[in-house]
Amino acid sequence: MKKTIFNMQRIIRVLSFVILFVSLTTQAQDSQKAKSWLDAVSSKIKSYNNITIDFKYQVSNPKKNLNQESKGNVALQGNKYVLNFMGVTRVFDGKKVYNIVPEDEEISISSADDQKNDGLTPSKMLTFFNSGYRYTMDILQPVKGRKIQYIKLVPTDAKSDVKDVLLGIDSQTKHIYTLIQADKDGTKTVFTINSFKTNQPLSKNHFTFTESKYPNYYINRLD
Numbered sequence: 745m746k747k748t749i750f751n752m753q754r755i756i757r758v759l760s761f762v763i764l765f766v767s768l769t770t771q772a773q774d775s776q777k778a779k780s781w782l783d784a785v786s787s788k789i790k791s792y793n794n795i796t797i798d799f800k801y802q803v804s805n806p807k808k809n810l811n812q813e814s815k816g817n818v819a820l821q822g823n824k825y826v827l828n829f830m831g832v833t834r835v836f837d838g839k840k841v842y843n844i845v846p847e848d849e850e851i852s853i854s855s856a857d858d859q860k861n862d863g864l865t866p867s868k869m870l871t872f873f874n875s876g877y878r879y880t881m882d883i884l885q886p887v888k889g890r891k892i893q894y895i896k897l898v899p900t901d902a903k904s905d906v907k908d909v910l911l912g913i914d915s916q917t918k919h920i921y922t923l924i925q926a927d928k929d930g931t932k933t934v935f936t937i938n939s940f941k942t943n944q945p946l947s948k949n950h951f952t953f954t955e956s957k958y959p960n961y962y963i964n965r966l967d
Contacts, residue, residue, distance in 0.1 A: 782911075795820045801816060801934075822838070831845070
């Protein structure tokens, strides 16, 4: 259970890069082209009423004998989301976070904490990115008939656990295709989007947790 929640939090942090690339700041002259790409991605994202994504998630670290691959999906609307990953459903309705674990018939409910890295809200992402990333253009690579332009991001905070991030952007659609994060401890995380759909006919209750649907579940209210 704890390992699954940790991985959920890790994928949330990765999704934070993918969904909300907004208003980064830097003084490096050669970063202006990279910034224009990120601005184009941000503009596209903001234009959609909702987004649904199917993704593949891979994390590896030879030193820790870690090699894991999983698939998942997420639906987002504003700062609300429903994430299905590793057998767990996480719902964020804008105020509360609900972790639903069918295997254990358990649900944990907590208030969203804007100081934590697993909060997928626009205000948190603005704060997160403004904390400092240098970014530059990287390689242009053909992938499955598409041209993927990579942007490299490096934390300005020397204490960050992240070494660098490569963000792959589809040059035609300006949608995120992949994200490759390298951590200083040798961990490598690869997040690849298999399906990116927008403005889907989601029900008005799609991002609402309904407790009556889980009559036999143990409800753990954390605050």
